[in-house]
Amino acid sequence: MATIYDVARLAGVSAATVSRVLNGHVKVDPTLAERVMAAVSQLGYRRNAVARNLRTSRTSLWAVIISDVQNPFFTSMVRGIEDVASSAGYSVVLCNSDENPDKESSYIAAALSEQMAGVVISPSSNQVDDVNLLLEAGCPVVVIDRELDNVTADTVLVDNEHGAELATTHLVEQGNTRIACITGPQWLSSATQRFDGYARALSKAGQSVDETLVRYADFREQGGYDAMASLLDDGPAPDAVFATNNLMTIGAMECLVQRGLSVPDDVAIVGFDSIPWADLIRPTLTTVAQPTYEVGRRAAQLLTKRAESPDAEPERVVLPTSLQVRASSTR
Amino acid sequence: MATIYDVARLAGVSAATVSRVLNGHVKVDPTLAERVMAAVSQLGYRRNAVARNLRTSRTSLWAVIISDVQNPFFTSMVRGIEDVASSAGYSVVLCNSDENPDKESSYIAAALSEQMAGVVISPSSNQVDDVNLLLEAGCPVVVIDRELDNVTADTVLVDNEHGAELATTHLVEQGNTRIACITGPQWLSSATQRFDGYARALSKAGQSVDETLVRYADFREQGGYDAMASLLDDGPAPDAVFATNNLMTIGAMECLVQRGLSVPDDVAIVGFDSIPWADLIRPTLTTVAQPTYEVGRRAAQLLTKRAESPDAEPERVVLPTSLQVRASSTR
DNA sequence: ACGACGTGGCGACCATCTATGACGTGGCGC
DNA sequence: GCGCCACGTCATAGATGGTCGCCACGTCGT
Structure with missing residues (x-):
């Protein structure tokens, strides 16, 4: 060489x-x-970039640490990040934490010791220590999709509570009275905010949250399936379900189909975040749409800004969500 | 610090x-x-990993350069790679070339100049120069999913031709006589091998390839859609379609649904590579299944072996495919 | 002829690892 | 019991590849 x-x-x-x-x-x-x-x-x-990085103590690599590479939401977001990165002269490397805080820690350690120029992360836990490590080291960080308490970093979110409220209100308006919620881990803001929206919609409609109709799953397909099964098996079945992410919606649907229950006649369903080739699924799915590509793009823009002015006040960007009504929720 | x-x-x-x-x-x-x-x-x-890498002139990072991060096939494969990597002490960084040879080149350049410990790549072109660059630099490389001519690198493939032949023969046996093929770019072995399997099945059945029923698309959803539209618009419609990857199958289905054509009554369809939540799609899709996770796992194992013995003879692993018959192809 | 600007070269420096050499201690043999 | 040898451990120095500040030199214009 x-x-x-x-x-x-x-x-x-x-x-x-x-x-x-x-x-x-x-x-x-x-x-x-x-x-x-x-x-x-x-x-x-x-x-030799390694020698160069050592001397200049900076690199042109961004680490994007996402919690599930198999979730289309994140991959779409990644595309938004990549497009900004390449026009700003950075290369993006993707790290899949797989919703596992240990893997996440090890990727953060790698990002630190490899002196990555920036990190975009969708945290898989509320453990802020790792993210703070990055911040203390002066590494530009943008937190995405999930909010962290006690962390002052740039953040890009969507309006989870509003979207969830829209979805639930829609189910109420369709005449449902036993509306279940399959939400995500309680330590993730996206799960709790969406649950809060669900609860607020119910309360506005004069219904109260029935804890026997709430399941805390893991944002994965299997988790959604199991939660739906548990809703059907334990006590009287719900007449509608709001699932707080795309993969769990899929899982819940699969469970209903497998049990021979009709959607929406037996159980109506609304999901959060759209699903690829949703229009091939029968019935078509009512979902809360979020601007996934835009989430990534904004995050990347914040990252470049942060690299330029490390001491600027952190920004918190909240992008809008909207309800897309399709067949799975209308009788 | x-x-x-x-x-x-x-x-x-x-x-x-x-x-x-x-x-x-x-x-x-x-x-x-x-x-x-x-x-x-x-x-x-x-x-400081950078200084360490400089001194030891090796890193513990693997670059996985995939051609489409939004294709579930590749993300599933990545999981297989990651699992082997982490138990072998490597971290995986994912690079999305987006079927774009320029992006691919720049990621290869990055892998080289960052002295990555190994590269797994699904090439987006038949340009072997870049991969040869890696090989000449002594960087362990495993080529995945797509074969390259004149490159002596470890390769992990699936039995494309056999799978395609199974799929097409199945369509023949269902009584179809105008079986179209939507295949990928001619410079990708996965596309040509699958096309060859299609042609062989037709020839065995005493039918010949009708070029007006063949479309070369881009392995993307939109490409499949456009190819299907072109098949329907130009000349008499086919009675069956074999699409050579998952996303194009989806695209073709979407086109058929949008035109109000019935699958499989008007047009039967078989795809290559399975599709997430395929069982929610109506009709359920007949596909050629390939062991995606296993492809990744084997590739990662080859990479560790290659790192240990750089001069060993390159291996070529071909994993089996199988036909999963569902509703979209049976009348 | 002098000054200013532009350009090239030298050498320090980045953080770490490894090769080499030195030192100390413990055991064994005479 | 004393001395020598061997082994284990530690410190020092040099190497790794590239960048950049500083100084010197050359050239061009006035």
């Missing part, structure tokens, strides 16, 4: 000149620059 | 001793080790 010294020797200049030519931010004699470039291509030289 | 020297000073030892304690492969006086560990936690020291 050729080094900058090899290039310098071949081009008959100093290593510093090669460096200047390669970085291009200082003016160099064009004839020398040409000699350098010729030497570079002749040797197949490519600069 | 504390350095190894700060730790050494606080512990009253040399930096080399701190290094030895941290790496743990050389015996150190336990009392010294304890002093070192105490200093480490007192200072909140974390080792």
Whole structure:
């Protein structure tokens, strides 16, 4: 592997000149620059980013730590981040924490010790220690999709409570009186905020939250399936279900289909966050839509801003949600 | 940020001793080790991976360059890679080339200059130059899902031709006589091999390939949709369609549904690679199943082997495919 | 001819690891 | 009992590849 010294020797200049030519931010004699470039291509030289990172103590890599790479919500978000990153000269590496705080910690440690230029994270727990580690190290951080208490970092969220309220109110208006909620882990703000929206809608409608109709699952398909099964098996069945993320909605639907129950006739269902190829699913699913790509894009923009002005006041961006009524909730 | 020297000073030892304690492969006086560990936690020291990588000229990061992060096939594969990686002490960073050779090149350049310990790649083109760059640099590489000509790297594939033949034969046996094929870019082996299987099945059945029933799309949902639309608009409609990946199958289905055509009565359909929550889609989809997680797992295992013995003969692993018959293809 | 600006080269520096050499201790043999 | 040898452990120094500040030199214009 050729080094900058090899290039310098071949081009008959100093290593510093090669460096200047390669970085291009200082003016160099064009004839020398040409000699350098010729030497570079002749040797197949490519600069050693590791050495460069060490000297400059910065990199051009962003770590995006997402909690479930198999959830289309996150992958769509990633696309939004990538587009901003590449136009700002960063490369994105994706880390899948798999809703596992240990994996998350280890990726954060890697981001720190690899001196990543920035981190976008959708935390899988409310453990703020790791995120604070990043902040203390001066690493630009944007928290996405899930809010953390006692952390002063830029955050991009959607209006969870409002979306959930819309969804639940819609179910109320359809005449349902036993509306169940399958929500996520209690330590995730996206789960609690969506549950709060559900509770508020019920209360506005003069209904109260029936704890036997609430299940706390894990934002995964299997969790949604199990929660739905438990709702059907334990006590009288609900006449409607609000599931607080896309994969759990799928799981719940699968359970209903497998039991031979009709959606929406036996049980109406509304999900949070849209689902790829939703229009092929029968019945079509009523969902709370959120601007996933835009969430990623805004997060990436905040990250670039943060890198430029580390001491600016943290921003909290909340993007709107809207209810998309389809067949699964209308009788 | 504390350095190894700060730790050494606080512990009253040399930096080399701190290094030895941290790496743990050389015996150190336990009392010294304890002093070192105490200093480490007192200072909140974390080792600078960049400097370490420079000195040792190796890292513990694997780059997984996939061609579409929004395709469930690849994300499932990634899980297989991750599980092997973490038990072998590597961290996985995911790079989404988005079927774009330029993005792919830039990620390969990053992998090289960041001295990644290994690369798993599903190439988005048949441009072998980039992959050869990795090989020449001595970087362990495993090519996945798509075969490259003139590249001697470990490869993990599935039995594309056989799976496609099974699918097409099934459509023939269902009495279809105008079986269309929506396949992927001609420069991708997964597309051509699946097309070859389609052609072979037709030929075995005494039918010949009708070029007006073949479309070369891009392995994306929209591409499948457009290809299906073109099949319906240009000339007499097919009575069956074989789509060579999951997203194009979805796209084709969407087109049929939107046109008010009935699947399978008007047009039967078989896809390649399964689809998440396929059992919620009506009609349920007949697909060629491939062991996605296992593809990732095997690739990761090959990568660890390659890192251990760089000069071993490259392996080519072909995993089996099987036909899962469901409603979309049976009348 | 002098000054200013532009350009090239030298060397320090980033944080860590490894090779080398030195020192101390313990055991064994005479 | 004393001395030597061997082994284990620690510290020192150099290497890793690239960047950048600083200084010196050259050239061009006035």
